[in-house]
Each structure stands twice: as structure tokens, then as C-alpha cells.
Amino acid sequence: MxxxxxxxxxxxxxxxxxxxxxxxxxxxxxxxxxxxxxxxxxxxxxxxxxxxxxxxxxxxxxxxxxxxxxxxxxxxxxxxxxxxxxxxxxxxxxxxxxxxxxxxxxxxxxxxxxxxxxxxxxxxxxxxxxxxxxxxxxxxxxxxxxxxxxxxxxxxxxxxxxxxxxxxxxxxxTGPDKVRGSTDHVQVVTLPASGQVANFPKAGLMRCPxxxxxxxxxxxxxxxxxxxxxxxxxxxGYPISLGDLASIVKKYLPEAEINFASPDGKDESGNYLVNNDRLLGEFELEYPPIEQRVLQIINDVRRDEGLPLVG
Ligand SMILES: NC(=O)c1ccc[n+]([C@@H]2O[C@H](COP(=O)([O-])OP(=O)(O)OC[C@H]3O[C@@H](n4cnc5c(N)ncnc54)[C@H](O)[C@@H]3O)[C@@H](O)[C@H]2O)c1
Structure with a gap:
């Protein structure tokens, strides 16, 4: 076919x-x-x-x-x-x-x-x-x-x-090579993964990666x-704030420099609480834990940059 x-x-x-x-x-x-x-x-x-x-x-x-x-x-x-x-x-x-x-x-x-x-x-x-x-x-x-x-x-x-x-x-x-569309939730992971400082305005902004x-x-x-x-x-996906996503990154990269100008943002977030029972049930899909996906992205980036893998 x-x-x-x-x-x-x-x-x-x-x-x-x-x-x-x-x-x-x-x-x-x-x-x-x-x-x-x-x-x-x-x-x-x-x-x-x-x-x-x-x-x-x-x-x-x-x-x-x-x-x-x-x-x-x-x-x-x-x-x-x-x-x-x-x-x-x-x-x-x-x-x-x-x-x-x-x-x-x-x-x-x-x-x-x-x-x-x-x-x-x-x-x-x-x-x-x-x-x-x-x-x-x-x-x-x-x-x-x-x-x-x-x-x-x-x-x-x-x-x-x-x-x-x-x-x-x-x-x-999200993924290591995402460059178009919404990218703050990607860069929270990819910038520290390649050793760069990451600065964001609001830690409380919710996303659904x-x-x-x-x-x-x-x-x-x-x-x-x-x-x-x-x-x-x-x-x-995984409803999570940018701040909490940064905390996961820091588990694998304790030296990571991820800065937020303010703890706010939750109230201005797009839809992040999503019922996906229809898709997961009918098509028997299961997403691995978010920690696993974050680690995967970190190491995809590090492999690309010739840096030692973590985790
Ligand atoms: N990436 C996300 O976070 C996300 C989230 C929600 C929905 N989507 C949707 O998923 C779909 C795919 O997204 P993606 O992340 O792969 O985007 P992408 O930009 O990486 O891929 C889109 C593709 O469309 C091609 N394209 C653009 N204009 C074209 C044209 N005139 N004729 C033929 N091809 C053309 C581009 O070259 C590109 O390869 C899109 O409809 C997007 O809106 C993506």
C-alpha cells in the first residue's frame, strides 16, 4: 500500500x-x-x-x-x-x-x-x-x-x-530540532543541553509538551x-510549567543556568489541560514519562554537539 x-x-x-x-x-x-x-x-x-x-x-x-x-x-x-x-x-x-x-x-x-x-x-x-x-x-x-x-x-x-x-x-x-512554532518549552531543554545560558520571562507559563x-x-x-x-x-501531552521543566533538566544537568525573570505566567497560558482518552484508547498509544523524553532530547543535542552524554 x-x-x-x-x-x-x-x-x-x-x-x-x-x-x-x-x-x-x-x-x-x-x-x-x-x-x-x-x-x-x-x-x-x-x-x-x-x-x-x-x-x-x-x-x-x-x-x-x-x-x-x-x-x-x-x-x-x-x-x-x-x-x-x-x-x-x-x-x-x-x-x-x-x-x-x-x-x-x-x-x-x-x-x-x-x-x-x-x-x-x-x-x-x-x-x-x-x-x-x-x-x-x-x-x-x-x-x-x-x-x-x-x-x-x-x-x-x-x-x-x-x-x-x-x-x-x-x-x-517537542524534540531536539524543533525550530518553528512554539519553542520556549524546547529551548528550556536544548539550550542548557548544549551548555548555553537560557533566559525566559515567566517560570509559571504552562505548556503541554x-x-x-x-x-x-x-x-x-x-x-x-x-x-x-x-x-x-x-x-x-504533559501539562507542566516552564519552571518545572527546568527542574527536570537540572536533575540531569545540575550546572545548567536557566533563569526566569518572574514566577508568573500561569494565568496567561494557552490550553494545557487536555483529555486525550480518545486517541490513547482507540489507538493504544502510551507516552513514556516526561523525564525520559527530556533526557532523550538532552542527549540528542549533546550527541550532535560532540558533548558527553548524561543520565
Ligand atoms: N510542531 C508543533 O509543535 C505542532 C503543534 C501543533 C500542530 N502542528 C501541526 O503539525 C503539522 C506539521 O508540523 P511540523 O512541526 O512538522 O512543521 P514543519 O514546518 O516542520 O513542517 C511543515 C512542512 O510543510 C512544508 N511546506 C510548507 N509550505 C508548503 C507548501 N506550500 N507546499 C508543500 N509543502 C509545504 C514545509 O517545507 C515543511 O516540510 C502542521 O500542520 C502543524 O501546524 C505542529
């Missing part, structure tokens, strides 16, 4: 593709930046082509070429995109819609795509409650609004055409089924 991964050379895609290969999938990747990942170790099983998801013709060409059984769409503009509203809309909304419509006209029923925890907005809307996928959405910046519209549009395609389109709402994805390996695995499991029980799944 064949999976077409749109936006597959990015942070999550380059971890999802080896997992698809392990399951025996032939993988075709279409990305505007095809050289950003190296899949040569997989030989003919992974083929990378350049294409722009904003161009309907490119998506159709990729589908006609790959003849996929399923499509995973990870192409997006990470970060707020607030300063380029027209371009961002074309990539995030038109691009996503192109993937749904091109799949439909080419007869590919199964599509998975990334939404985001950002759709929920500030945690203050929900009190100290872990919210599930049916909670009202309060995310109101451009990225959040685009994800909300993507979810609406996916349900529309499912409803009108009987397609099987499923979204995952990743929380704050989830390791990129776990998200990649989630995408693959959800993509490999022909139909999921629900149209959308929260990834959830």
Missing part, C-alpha cells in the same frame, strides 16, 4: 515516514522543500518530489503519480503567520482544502491532517479542567482560526462526500486505519 505525505520533510514528517516504511508502506513525499530531509536509506520505498500545496495542480499531480491508498497532510505555516495574512491563508486554508478536494476527485477516501491544540485558546476559558474534543474552541489568532476552519472543512468533506478525513490536534510538540516521536507514531496509527471512530483527536 502507498501513503502520500504532503509536507513530509518537516519536523513531524521526517519521523512519521520511517514508521510508515516499517509498516511496509511505499511512501511518496511532496514538499516545497524536498531536500530538508534525507530518506535515502529507504531506497525505492520513499520517493520525494517537489510540489506546492497551494497549487491544486501540484497536489493532483502528486496523487496521480503516487496512486496512494491514503494521504497524510502536514504542510502548513508554523508560527502565527500574522504578518503575512494573505500568504498564510493560501497555505493553511487553500492548501488544506486542496489536499481534501484533490484526494476526492482522485478517489482517495482516506486523509489525515494536523490541527492543533491552539484551537482551544487560553486555559482560563475552562478553569482547571482537562478539556476533550467537544469543548468549545476559543483560539482566536490567525493560526488557531485557520486550524478551526480546517476542522470545519474536513467535516464538510466527510459529510457531503462520505470521505474519511481525520485530524489530530498535536499539543506543544509531547515528544515528536509520540506525535509521529500517533499520525501513523491514525493514518493506517481506513476509518477512525471520531473526526478529531487531541494528542494531549
Amino acid at each position: 502507498t501513503t502520500l505525505v504532503l509536507g513530509g520533510t518537516g519536523f513531524i514528517g521526517k519521523r512519521a515516514i520511517p514508521r510508515l516504511v516499517q509498516r511496509g508502506e511505499k511512501v511518496v513525499v511532496m514538499d516545497i522543500n524536498p531536500g530538508a530531509a534525507d530518506f535515502s536509506e529507504f531506497g525505492d520505498q520513499v520517493e520525494v518530489m517537489r510540489g506546492d500545496i497551494m497549487q491544486f495542480q501540484d497536489v493532483v499531480t502528486a496523487i496521480l503519480h503516487a496512486k496512494p491508498d491514503r494521504i497524510m497532510n502536514l504542510a502548513y505555516l508554523l508560527g502565527s503567520g500574522d504578518d503575512t495574512p494573505h500568504f498564510t491563508m493560501k497555505l493553511n486554508i487553500l492548501g488544506m482544502d486542496n489536499s481534501f478536494e484533490a484526494a476526492r476527485i482522485c478517489g482517495v477516501n482516506r486523509v489525515t491532517y494536523a490541527s492543533s491544540i491552539a484551537v482551544s485558546g487560553p486555559q482560563s476559558n475552562f478553569g482547571d479542567v482537562a478539556i476533550d474534543e467537544d469543548a468549545p474552541m476559543h483560539g482566536s489568532n490567525q493560526y488557531a482560526m485557520h486550524k478551526r476552519f480546517n476542522e470545519f472543512q474536513a467535516q464538510q468533506f466527510n459529510h457531503v462526500y462520505g470521505m474519511s478525513i481525520t485530524g489530530i490536534r498535536p499539543a506543544n510538540v 509531547v515528544h515528536v516521536d509520540d506525535i509521529a507514531e500517533a499520525f501513523v496509527r491514525v493514518t493506517m486505519v481506513d476509518k477512525s471512530s471520531y473526526p478529531i483527536y487531541n494528542s494531549g
Whole structure:
């Protein structure tokens, strides 16, 4: 069977593709930046082509070429995109819609795509409650609004055409090479890991990190089924403040210099209490303890920098 991964050379895609290969999938990747990942170790099983998801013709060409059984769409503009509203809309909304419509006209029923925890907005809307996928959405910046519209549009395609389109709402994805999107919860780990001083404004800011390996695995499991029980799944993760994350780092790197200007931040945090029973239950996923993932990131960074491993 064949999976077409749109936006597959990015942070999550380059971890999802080896997992698809392990399951025996032939993988075709279409990305505007095809050289950003190296899949040569997989030989003919992974083929990378350049294409722009904003161009309907490119998506159709990729589908006609790959003849996929399923499509995973990870192409997006990470970060707020607030300063380029027209371009961002074309990539995030038109691009996503192109993937749904091109799949439909080419007869590919199964599509998975990334939404985001950002759709929920500030945690203050929900009190100290872990919210599930049916909670009202309060995310109101451009990225959040685009994800909300993507979810609406996916349900529309499912409803009108009987397609099987499923979204995952990743929380704050973390890993040694994360450079786009939310990064404070990453840098609390990666800067000290490479011996750098790390300064942040607020120790109390809450985040919900989830390791990129776990998200990649989630995408693959959800993509490999022909139909999921629900149209959308929260990834959830580990609710933790930046200050507490720093304390975990210091367990492994006691000399680490991680400074916070103030203990505040909790009240202004985005959604961090997330009920992910749906995803973990239906797809039998289990996340290892956060300490283990923090140590993994520290040592990934240190290996890259030629520093001695810790822990
Ligand atoms: N990383 C996170 O913390 C996080 C959290 C929530 C949701 N998500 C979502 O997960 C998905 C993947 O995120 P990621 O972290 O891998 O991001 P990423 O930026 O590393 O990957 C996105 C990929 O899309 C490609 N792309 C950009 N414009 C394109 C275009 N016009 N045509 C084709 N490809 C294009 C990029 O080259 C890149 O390889 C995105 O939808 C993102 O919004 C990520």
C-alpha cells in the first residue's frame, strides 16, 4: 500500500515516514522543500518530489503519480503567520482544502491532517479542567482560526462526500530540532543541553509538551486505519510549567543556568489541560514519562554537539 505525505520533510514528517516504511508502506513525499530531509536509506520505498500545496495542480499531480491508498497532510505555516495574512491563508486554508478536494476527485477516501491544540485558546476559558474534543474552541489568532476552519472543512468533506478525513490536534510538540512554532518549552531543554545560558520571562507559563516521536507514531496509527471512530483527536501531552521543566533538566544537568525573570505566567497560558482518552484508547498509544523524553532530547543535542552524554 502507498501513503502520500504532503509536507513530509518537516519536523513531524521526517519521523512519521520511517514508521510508515516499517509498516511496509511505499511512501511518496511532496514538499516545497524536498531536500530538508534525507530518506535515502529507504531506497525505492520513499520517493520525494517537489510540489506546492497551494497549487491544486501540484497536489493532483502528486496523487496521480503516487496512486496512494491514503494521504497524510502536514504542510502548513508554523508560527502565527500574522504578518503575512494573505500568504498564510493560501497555505493553511487553500492548501488544506486542496489536499481534501484533490484526494476526492482522485478517489482517495482516506486523509489525515494536523490541527492543533491552539484551537482551544487560553486555559482560563475552562478553569482547571482537562478539556476533550467537544469543548468549545476559543483560539482566536490567525493560526488557531485557520486550524478551526480546517476542522470545519474536513467535516464538510466527510459529510457531503462520505470521505474519511481525520485530524489530530498535536499539543506543544517537542524534540531536539524543533525550530518553528512554539519553542520556549524546547529551548528550556536544548539550550542548557548544549551548555548555553537560557533566559525566559515567566517560570509559571504552562505548556503541554509531547515528544515528536509520540506525535509521529500517533499520525501513523491514525493514518493506517481506513476509518477512525471520531473526526478529531487531541494528542494531549504533559501539562507542566516552564519552571518545572527546568527542574527536570537540572536533575540531569545540575550546572545548567536557566533563569526566569518572574514566577508568573500561569494565568496567561494557552490550553494545557487536555483529555486525550480518545486517541490513547482507540489507538493504544502510551507516552513514556516526561523525564525520559527530556533526557532523550538532552542527549540528542549533546550527541550532535560532540558533548558527553548524561543520565
Ligand atoms: N510542531 C508543533 O509543535 C505542532 C503543534 C501543533 C500542530 N502542528 C501541526 O503539525 C503539522 C506539521 O508540523 P511540523 O512541526 O512538522 O512543521 P514543519 O514546518 O516542520 O513542517 C511543515 C512542512 O510543510 C512544508 N511546506 C510548507 N509550505 C508548503 C507548501 N506550500 N507546499 C508543500 N509543502 C509545504 C514545509 O517545507 C515543511 O516540510 C502542521 O500542520 C502543524 O501546524 C505542529
